[in-house]
Amino acid sequence: MxxxxxxxxxxxxxxxxxxxxxxHAQTVHVGWSAHKCGNTTICKDRGSKDWNIEYLSNKKIDSGCCSVIVNVNNTSAIFAFRRDSTYAATQYIEKINWYGHETIKEYKTNNGYFFHTIISDGGWMMGTGGPDVPSVNKAIEKIAGEIVMKGKIINTDINRVYSLLKQIGLGHFVIRSPNGDVGVAIYYGGSSRVNVFHLNPGDYICVPNSPSYYREGLYSKWGSDPVTAAVYIAGNDYWGLNRRNIIVYDTIVGENSTSVKIYATFDGGGLIGRKRGNPDNIVFLGKFISASSLPKIPTKKLLGNVTLTKIAxxxxxxxxxxxxxxxxxxxxxxxxxxxxxxxxxxxxxxxxxxxxxxxxxxxxxxxxxxxxxxxxxxxxxxxxxxxxxxxxxxxxxxxxxxxxxxxxxxxxxxxxxxxxxxxxxxxxxxxxxxxx
Structure with missing residues (x-):
């Protein structure tokens, strides 16, 4: 009974x-521009002095920021994040357990919590930029964690992030899975780019807070070393005025662990003829690294190595x-x-x-x-x-x-x-x- x-x-x-x-897969928003900026020449033209008159006068670009992914091969990838802001903020880089994965998280707390970059075991990597709205940033991080838990990137989740970015009027989000699939969401002033696609070995993408400045191509155009290429790609992004640190994560995925080398450099617009912005202090795994010790782009400083072990x-x-x-x-x-x-x-x-x-x-x-x-x-x-x-x-x-x-x-x-x-x-x- x-x-x-x-x-x-x-x-x-x-x-x-x-x-x-x-x-099912959601509609991709492609209202961003007729210029895809899919090749270096077009994007460099967009950085010309005449073209940037309106761009430079826009206050929203203070929230510049840029994420770069260099997809080296099936087991190696580079992630770089550049912070743009008028104010200084210590960047914390910590090793944590995040949604069941050993993870490196880069974030700041000045003017509210804001995560910049997350690198998890197995090759998951993601970054986001936009205005300081902690509630939205935390919501984006939650969606990112759910994506990692599912083990795959789908249009539905990327569109959820896009909706959040649209609410605050500006920002970007990008996430790469271990198999090279990528989700991108960018919104700025009525223009947007939202899609899910696959990166082949040798590909790179540059994702700033404006869809018009999105770039993609082969990283070999910027150098044979993928870490150096990531620095040059981030440094040659014309979106963003007050350019501060670029943090680079060089990841190699093994059978049971992921090794990560972390580098830092100060941008300041040195590669595009600008002289704006200052370096920020970094706290790396509890160790204080003074802003004054960071080299200027393209020189980079090794902060340290981190091993992310796969959690059974x-x-x-x-x-x-x-x-x-x-x-x-x-x-x-x-x-x-x-x-x-x-x-x-x-x-x-x-x-x-x-x-x-x-x-x-x-x-x-x-x-x-x-x-x-x-x-x-x-x-x-x-x-x-x-x-x-x-x-x-x-x-x-x-x-x-x-x-x-x-x-x-x-x-x-x-x-x-x-x-x-x-x-x-x-x-x-x-x-x-x-x-x-």
């Missing part, structure tokens, strides 16, 4: 967790009986406390609601084939934007099965629970999905 009740609980929870339709993914299995027990416990605790528990402990295993959702969905599919099997769970994340209202009603058994299949597919694709349930009776919100 207990088994029947547990099975009933699983079935009910599955109904309310009907997955939203898997998000812990994959847990739930038995059929454990899944049934979890289902019953969720219902019982919700009735007693009036609140849905955030996680349940079964046989010394901590089970989150999201992992339970995946396990229950899979179990419904298995039971339809008369199978009572173990289910592997993988630390699935909660929905990003759950609805506040919900629909109610009755669904058929056939619909239950389809719902379970949709949920399983969605979670395996996105690494998280759906935001809501799209059903024949309407959309059912996340809290109602947990307990109905």
């Amino acid at each position: 207990k088994s029947k009740h547990a099975y009933f609980y699983i079935y009910i929870v599955i109904v309310v967790f009907l997955a939203a339709q898997t998000v 993914t812990i994959s847990s299995k739930l038995t059929y009986n454990e899944i049934c027990a979890t289902s019953g416990t969720i219902v019982d605790q919700t009735v007693k406390t009036g609140k849905i528990p955030s996680q349940i402990t079964v046989n010394n295993k901590n089970v989150t609601l999201n992992d339970y959702l995946y396990a229950a969905s899979t179990t419904v599919i298995n039971l339809n084939d008369n199978k009572k099997m173990n289910v592997t769970i993988n630390n699935y994340k909660p929905p990003t934007n759950p609805l506040t209202i919900t629909a109610t009603g009755t669904l058929t058994k056939t619909t239950y099965l389809q719902v379970a299949q949709n949920i399983k597919k969605y979670m395996e694709t996105n690494g998280r629970s759906p935001n809501y349930a799209t059903t024949t009776i309407g959309k059912i919100n996340y809290p109602s999905l947990i307990y109905t």
Whole structure:
């Protein structure tokens, strides 16, 4: 009798967790310019004195900033970030555990928190620039972490970042996956560039806060050494007036770890005939590095080496009986406390609601084939934007099965629970999905 009740609980929870339709690739915004700046000649022309009259008078370019990726080969890549600002800010470079990965994070705290660069084990690298709006910067970092957790870059997530940049009127974001896929989002004054594509060995991209100044090509045009090339590419970006430090991350991915050499140089516009901006102090792994000790571009200073070790993914299995027990416990605790528990402990295993959702969905599919099997769970994340209202009603058994299949597919694709349930009776919100 207990088994029947547990099975009933699983079935009910599955109904309310009907997955939203898997998000397909979003429309790419290409309203940025007829000039793609995909070759060096065009971009150098854009840096001419006459062309820059309007550009130099625009106050928004104080928030210049620029990210560069040099894709050397399948195991080696360079990331460089240049900060542009009228004010000084100490740049902190720390080694942390970030979304399950050993990670190097570069950020500043003057005028509010703002992350510039994140380099994670396996070859993940990303950077962002824009106005000092900490809440938006943290939201972008959260999306970046979710992308890393999923293990792939999709248009949906890059468009989410684009929406945030559009809110603040200016900025860029770029992320590279270990296989060389890249997502780019840039917004400035009504112009935008948003897309996902693949970098081949030898390619580079230069991503500033203006889509008109975006550049791409072969890094060999700037030199045979990829680290030096990254410095020259960042230094020859014409977007940005008050140019400060360029921090360069030279990454090599091994089987179980990623080695990173970190360099720094002071830009100041030295490669493009400008003399604006000052160097900033750096705190590298707790060690203070004075701004006055940084060499001028193109000379660079080695700050140090960091090894990022791959953190083993812990994959847990739930038995059929454990899944049934979890289902019953969720219902019982919700009735007693009036609140849905955030996680349940079964046989010394901590089970989150999201992992339970995946396990229950899979179990419904298995039971339809008369199978009572173990289910592997993988630390699935909660929905990003759950609805506040919900629909109610009755669904058929056939619909239950389809719902379970949709949920399983969605979670395996996105690494998280759906935001809501799209059903024949309407959309059912996340809290109602947990307990109905």
